[in-house]
Amino acid sequence: MSSSYDKFQKRRLISSYFSVVLSVFLVLFLLGMLGLFIINSKKLADDFRENIAMTVFFKNEANDTIIKSFDAELKKAPFAKTFEYVSKDAAAKQHTDIIGEDFVTFLGENPLQNSFDIHLKADYVYRDSIAKVESQLRKNPMISDIVYDKQLVNLVNDNIKKVSMWILIISGFFTIIAVLLINSSLRLSIHSNRFIIKTMQMVGATKAFIRKPFVLRSVRLGMIGAGLAILALIGVLIYLESNFPDLGLLDDQLLIALVLISVFALGVLITWLSTYFATQRFLNLRTDDLY
Structure with a gap:
């Protein structure tokens, strides 16, 4: 009986880990694509201007x-x-x-x-x-x-300003969604361990000691999800460069590297902060509130 329960717990744990990695991967991949689009949007805008x-x-x-x-x-x-x-x-x-x-x-x-x-x-x-x-x-x-064409010059510049403004708004919107989605997945993962957290607290473990394994685990999952997102972004860049070489997407390698590093750092930062505040919430709850 205990063996079946252990297997069930293990499957649930693996499923929880997978959902966290998948949510981190998908969200960071979308943010990375948006970042790559932003750094290339200036190049595209410059190309439009220089064609006049x-x-x-x-x-x-x-x-x-x-x-x-x-x-x-x-x-x-x-x-x-x-x-x-x-x-x-x-x-x-x-x-x-x-x-x-x-x-x-x-x-x-x-x-x-x-x-x-x-x-x-x-x-x-x-x-x-x-x-x-x-x-x-x-x-x-x-x-x-x-x-x-003076009208074309004014039209191009006005439209580029409008598009740039909307890109910034969409970027901010996606960033908020990214934080909320990853935070939600991690809170669900921590929620399943709320009794373990409270039991450790009741036997005298400090908050920092209780938080540490959960934070480290989430950061590792965030690193895995971010690593997969980076590999996917590199694959997309290589595909687009091989099929559309005129776009010159790999010309500015420094900015591309900056976007990929930012994706990795964001994956680590969001998972660390989300896990920290999620564990802190359950640490501050009374035992009766856990139910």
């Missing part, structure tokens, strides 16, 4: 020397990420390919101008910053016009 092109048109009297001089300036300019020179002949060919007719032959001359397509660095694709860049470039007397 600024086109600088030169007057017809601008000769090759002026063009080469401007090219050299752009190479040294802190705001230019990439740029490409588009001659008027190349621009005419592009337009001919698009519309399907040779408009140069029809008009008798090429009305287009030599130009540079400049992609600015993300830090300069803001309303004030890009206006300063435009003002600086317009000081060149050989530049006839500068064209870029």
Whole structure:
């Protein structure tokens, strides 16, 4: 009879451990995914900004020397990420390919101008910053016009701000849920041992002595759950990198390492705090309140 009861207790204990590890794993995995999304969201936002092109048109009297001089300036300019020179002949060919007719032959001359397509660095694709860049470039007397989509710049920045705000709200919401779920699982685990806790207290064991094995056990379970979450996150990153290499998810390895370390630390911290307060609660209860 006692053997059957011992087996039942062992199965219940294993089930309790498994539920704690599973809840820690799932919650930390979701938080880790959210963390990885946050650190890559800036990269994605920067990519959106840097895809907005600024086109600088030169007057017809601008000769090759002026063009080469401007090219050299752009190479040294802190705001230019990439740029490409588009001659008027190349621009005419592009337009001919698009519309399907040779408009140069029809008009008798090429009305287009030599130009540079400049992609600015993300830090300069803001309303004030890009206006300063435009003002600086317009000081060149050989530049006839500068064209870029001002509405798109404002729209991209406004939407990025909104998305960033919602990401922060969702992050905070998920963090609270994570703490509550892990805390709930650990409290249920401690609740099943409430009589053992009170018996140890009645025979003279100190609160610190009673808490220690429960805290250590929960921290170990938290470390196991966090370790599994880290392995799962690494697997997801490797899968996405192999299938979508253009995203460059593994470029910033320092931030990725920081997220993984934070996941592990969070798993240890939440399980330690939850177990500490759960055991403290039962230690402060009267014997009659245990029922």
